[in-house]
Amino acid sequence: MTEAELSALAIGALEGLGLSRADAERTAWVLVMGDLMGHATHGVLRLESYGDRIRRGAIDPRARPSVERVAPALARVDGRGAIGPLVGRVALDEAIAGARACGIGAAFVRNGNHFGAIGPYCWLAAQDGFATIIGSNASVTVAPTGGREERIGNNPLAIGVPHPGGDPVILDMAMSVAARGKIRAAAKKGQSIPDTWATDREGRPTTDPKAALEGFLMPFGGYKGYGLAVMVDLFAGVLAGSGYLTHVKSWLDEPDAPGNLGHFFIALDCARLGSAEWLADRVDDFAGILHATERADPAVAVRLPGESEMQKLARHRREGIEIDAEVLATLQRFAARG
Amino acid sequence: MTEAELSALAIGALEGLGLSRADAERTAWVLVMGDLMGHATHGVLRLESYGDRIRRGAIDPRARPSVERVAPALARVDGRGAIGPLVGRVALDEAIAGARACGIGAAFVRNGNHFGAIGPYCWLAAQDGFATIIGSNASVTVAPTGGREERIGNNPLAIGVPHPGGDPVILDMAMSVAARGKIRAAAKKGQSIPDTWATDREGRPTTDPKAALEGFLMPFGGYKGYGLAVMVDLFAGVLAGSGYLTHVKSWLDEPDAPGNLGHFFIALDCARLGSAEWLADRVDDFAGILHATERADPAVAVRLPGESEMQKLARHRREGIEIDAEVLATLQRFAARG
Numbered sequence: 001m002t003e004a005e006l007s008a009l010a011i012g013a014l015e016g017l018g019l020s021r022a023d024a025e026r027t028a029w030v031l032v033m034g035d036l037m038g039h040a041t042h043g044v045l046r047l048e049s050y051g052d053r054i055r056r057g058a059i060d061p062r063a064r065p066s067v068e069r070v071a072p073a074l075a076r077v078d079g080r081g082a083i084g085p086l087v088g089r090v091a092l093d094e095a096i097a098g099a100r101a102c103g104i105g106a107a108f109v110r111n112g113n114h115f116g117a118i119g120p121y122c123w124l125a126a127q128d129g130f131a132t133i134i135g136s137n138a139s140v141t142v143a144p145t146g147g148r149e150e151r152i153g154n155n156p157l158a159i160g161v162p163h164p165g166g167d168p169v170i171l172d173m174a175m176s177v178a179a180r181g182k183i184r185a186a187a188k189k190g191q192s193i194p195d196t197w198a199t200d201r202e203g204r205p206t207t208d209p210k211a212a213l214e215g216f217l218m219p220f221g222g223y224k225g226y227g228l229a230v231m232v233d234l235f236a237g238v239l240a241g242s243g244y245l246t247h248v249k250s251w252l253d254e255p256d257a258p259g260n261l262g263h264f265f266i267a268l269d270c271a272r273l274g275s276a277e278w279l280a281d282r283v284d285d286f287a288g289i290l291h292a293t294e295r296a297d298p299a300v301a302v303r304l305p306g307e308s309e310m311q312k313l314a315r316h317r318r319e320g321i322e323i324d325a326e327v328l329a330t331l332q333r334f335a336a337r338g
Numbered sequence: 339m340t341e342a343e344l345s346a347l348a349i350g351a352l353e354g355l356g357l358s359r360a361d362a363e364r365t366a367w368v369l370v371m372g373d374l375m376g377h378a379t380h381g382v383l384r385l386e387s388y389g390d391r392i393r394r395g396a397i398d399p400r401a402r403p404s405v406e407r408v409a410p411a412l413a414r415v416d417g418r419g420a421i422g423p424l425v426g427r428v429a430l431d432e433a434i435a436g437a438r439a440c441g442i443g444a445a446f447v448r449n450g451n452h453f454g455a456i457g458p459y460c461w462l463a464a465q466d467g468f469a470t471i472i473g474s475n476a477s478v479t480v481a482p483t484g485g486r487e488e489r490i491g492n493n494p495l496a497i498g499v500p501h502p503g504g505d506p507v508i509l510d511m512a513m514s515v516a517a518r519g520k521i522r523a524a525a526k527k528g529q530s531i532p533d534t535w536a537t538d539r540e541g542r543p544t545t546d547p548k549a550a551l552e553g554f555l556m557p558f559g560g561y562k563g564y565g566l567a568v569m570v571d572l573f574a575g576v577l578a579g580s581g582y583l584t585h586v587k588s589w590l591d592e593p594d595a596p597g598n599l600g601h602f603f604i605a606l607d608c609a610r611l612g613s614a615e616w617l618a619d620r621v622d623d624f625a626g627i628l629h630a631t632e633r634a635d636p637a638v639a640v641r642l643p644g645e646s647e648m649q650k651l652a653r654h655r656r657e658g659i660e661i662d663a664e665v666l667a668t669l670q671r672f673a674a675r676g
Contacts, residue, residue: 074441103412147631221559293485
């Protein structure tokens, strides 16, 4: 289906779930971009769990995030338990407003929910020339280094830099070796997983995705990945005045409770540092140097972060995108309520 | 020796190298803190290479970094090839000044040099209640994922969060599995290294530190560590208007050329988000949750990033610190010139 068709369906589904048209449009944009960039686990598939949580009262489809500007470049956002991507869009706007006024700006978000993939927020900011550093905490799924129980989320972090006239460079990663969504997808398809992704409940590495979902995720790169997860949670949870670590509620274990997730958004106005032409030339040169690296495997290119996502985005916009039939049926069911 | 003795010696050595008293004090503070926090490879040991580069004219001991405030919260700093830690101190002050005025502030630095460990800058900012995100590029030592030649630096990144009344939480890491300084130290001591740290010139994993110094470092966590190195360089090099990737000069390969390193400093005024008591309580609770994690090995505690460094800092301040005799001799030799 085309991007326009998918967007219309997602907007309709969100209206069916009780969102206003305007909120449904802003929310759907994030999820559809997730699919277009190749993150199907963070795309419109999420509407199923969002809808479930709305039905249980854990997400309020009519809530509007509130904003308190505590300094010229700094805002606190209370998500008020609204649907996650809507909270994310409000916070991104606040961070950008701070950056427009002061060069750099930030928004710290409490009482948020799962807000989709982060890459789309970085992409959106980059269209207007803003670099971004964005992070979120998440319900606990990862064991701290040296521990044998989950006490920290996989806490995604994304960093984006605009490339005027070209594709922005966007690193969007979680702190586990693999995202929990990938394990859930493997479980759904009955596939096994690499034994480096997760352990079972007893802390033993496993290739069984179901056992892995009962166990905990391994941080990438050992204590460095764990350390990054800690710092993201200190910013997104502790400093934001939101839940952190075990205070964040899991939508699987406590589907009736507000998630109380926290996020942070930092935006930088690149135009204050140089012209668009200056930046375009520099990013071109930067990318050229990396692309020209002698390859380990002549058939496999050296790439920049987000390059494959940007290629998928272009292809999906050109050729349309295939959405899982079951996911489509869920969207159509929600939309029919509207 | 005591911290005061080491500081006096380092200040004397820097004055002997041609720095003013005030600049020597600010510079020495960073290096001595590096030693006290346990990063001997980034402590006063560096004065040998700094001195060598001053002698060759690649570092100007009398240069003063210049500051251009391009927006209320954003400054561009031209390091003018001054000694690295002095440039770092000036940039940190500018980022904090922006944060004081606007809630969050940043400084982007060009024409810098190796500026010591980053942890000390995060620690200093945390004393006044500022959280920090600080990064630097470095001369190329790491192979991009999929590549078999070094085209990117190990680009250290540090993130710090204050803990009023306690030790700040500071993650300070490079993007390689191990720092090049550790391999250099192993080579000096004639020790072998794990085969996961680096490859030789041909791209083959090696346990020989000398072969590793001829080859290239492996990024931690595969493409995620590589991706972080790219993003740090896009901020520290590309956006800062400094050298990046292969444009950064190596003090080993081109000791006569200014390094042209770039850095970025982001500071956040935590007081705008809540009181010191509020933050202290939250960080206490956060640390308590992680410390209480069931241990994989009962004898090994689960720790927060920087916790061992903070323990070393306290111990070294209490009991004094032992500095390598050869390093001390170098400092005394420099100091005798003053």
